[in-house]
Amino acid sequence: MWHYKRSPLPDYTPKKIKIEDAVGSTLAHDITEIRPGEYKGPSFRKGHKVDRKDLCHLMRLGKRHLYVLDLDKEQIHEDNAALQMATALAGPGITFDRHSKEGKVRFRADYEGLFKVNVEPLIELNMIHEIMCASIHNNTPVKKGQLLAGTRAIPLVININTLNHALGIARSHYPVLSVKVFNPLKAKLIITGNEVFDGLIEDKFEAVVTEKVSAFGASLVAMIILPDDKNMIAESIRSFLNDGTELIITTGGMSVDPDDVTKLGIRDAGVDQIYYGAGVLPGAMFLLAYKGHVPIIGIPACALYHKITIFDLILPRLLAGEKPDNKDFARLAHGGLCLDCPTCSFPACSFGKI
Numbered sequence: 001m002w003h004y005k006r007s008p009l010p011d012y013t014p015k016k017i018k019i020e021d022a023v024g025s026t027l028a029h030d031i032t033e034i035r036p037g038e039y040k041g042p043s044f045r046k047g048h049k050v051d052r053k054d055l056c057h058l059m060r061l062g063k064r065h066l067y068v069l070d071l072d073k074e075q076i077h078e079d080n081a082a083l084q085m086a087t088a089l090a091g092p093g094i095t096f097d098r099h100s101k102e103g104k105v106r107f108r109a110d111y112e113g114l115f116k117v118n119v120e121p122l123i124e125l126n127m128i129h130e131i132m133c134a135s136i137h138n139n140t141p142v143k144k145g146q147l148l149a150g151t152r153a154i155p156l157v158i159n160i161n162t163l164n165h166a167l168g169i170a171r172s173h174y175p176v177l178s179v180k181v182f183n184p185l186k187a188k189l190i191i192t193g194n195e196v197f198d199g200l201i202e203d204k205f206e207a208v209v210t211e212k213v214s215a216f217g218a219s220l221v222a223m224i225i226l227p228d229d230k231n232m233i234a235e236s237i238r239s240f241l242n243d244g245t246e247l248i249i250t251t252g253g254m255s256v257d258p259d260d261v262t263k264l265g266i267r268d269a270g271v272d273q274i275y276y277g278a279g280v281l282p283g284a285m286f287l288l289a290y291k292g293h294v295p296i297i298g299i300p301a302c303a304l305y306h307k308i309t310i311f312d313l314i315l316p317r318l319l320a321g322e323k324p325d326n327k328d329f330a331r332l333a334h335g336g337l338c339l340d341c342p343t344c345s346f347p348a349c350s351f352g353k354i
Contacts, residue, residue: 014067022050025068047079078103078153085151088167091175104152109142113179114320121173131166137353141316180320182216187247189223192262197227205251216319233265254285254300279333283310313352
């Protein structure tokens with residue numbers, strides 16, 4: 001863990017000089033040009049190094065003095081500092097504009113996937129008063145081109161040692177920001193329940209699961225309906241495992257009722273690891289097991305009655321190749337309460353955000 005003692009706030013005051021003395025100097029601010037009916041905007045950007053050929057143009061803009069920066073070898077302009085920070089922070093799946101503006105660089109997703117943030121070094125970076133980086137939440141599914149984060153140098157000029165310290169943190173914890181690609185897994189679904197097996201009620205789970213897995217590029221290739229019989233459930237899971245299924249999803253039978261035996265069937269299928277229960281509402285009775293690298297999901301009945309549940313938090317991580325466990329389910333407790341808003345805005349809400 002890095003520890004950084006804040007130094008006094010830097011004071012870099014631009015110097016005012018005559019226009020004829022400006023050649024070779026660095027502009028401390030943008031210079032705006034207005035051509036009525038044609039253009040309004042910067043004619044010269046902050047950080048521009050004044051050339052002799054610029055002088056006539058500057059004079060036509062009414063400039064007789066300029067505010068410039070005299071940087072020594074221990075100082076670096078905000079735009080250059082921000083670009084160096086962006087290069088150090090960006091991992092796989094992250095793209096950014098190579099032209100910093102006002103000392104700020106924005107990061108976007110290079111492809112669809114799961115956005116990952118290495119949170120502790122991000123916090124450590126923000127303890128340095130001359131550097132900042134802000135991001136959306138870790139484990140957020142993102143689309144190509146989506147805005148993910150932004151970094152900037154706070155003062156106009158940064159001490160090179162401060163920048164190098166920040167770069168060291170980012171590089172030693174690479175990647176601080178990244179996007180994991182979703183794997184187009186082929187999933188199979190086991191729907192359990194005597195009432196569905198006997199045709200007393202119509203199944204609604206298949207449509208729910210199909211919609212959610214296909215949203216991330218995966219596909220549901222098979223579905224069977226079984227009664228509340230743990231032996232039949234276990235045998236079906238073993239059969240799916242033997243035929244190379246990449247993701248197995250079961251629905252129902254996750255509560256404490258005596259006839260809810262799906263979790264027992266998953267256990268008896270011979271899984272390597274099994275995790276039951278999560279600090280999330282809705283979804284407290286969620287189950288996740290693994291046989292080798294194959295995840296086996298147990299979705300509780302709440303997924304039929306709530307638009308968003310723990311399934312929506314865990315599925316993207318599984319499709320990104322991660323293996324959540326009990327500690328991950330416990331971490332979700334902070335932010336794990338869905339507010340059942342009349343108009344759902346997930347994932348742009350607090351649910352699942354640690």
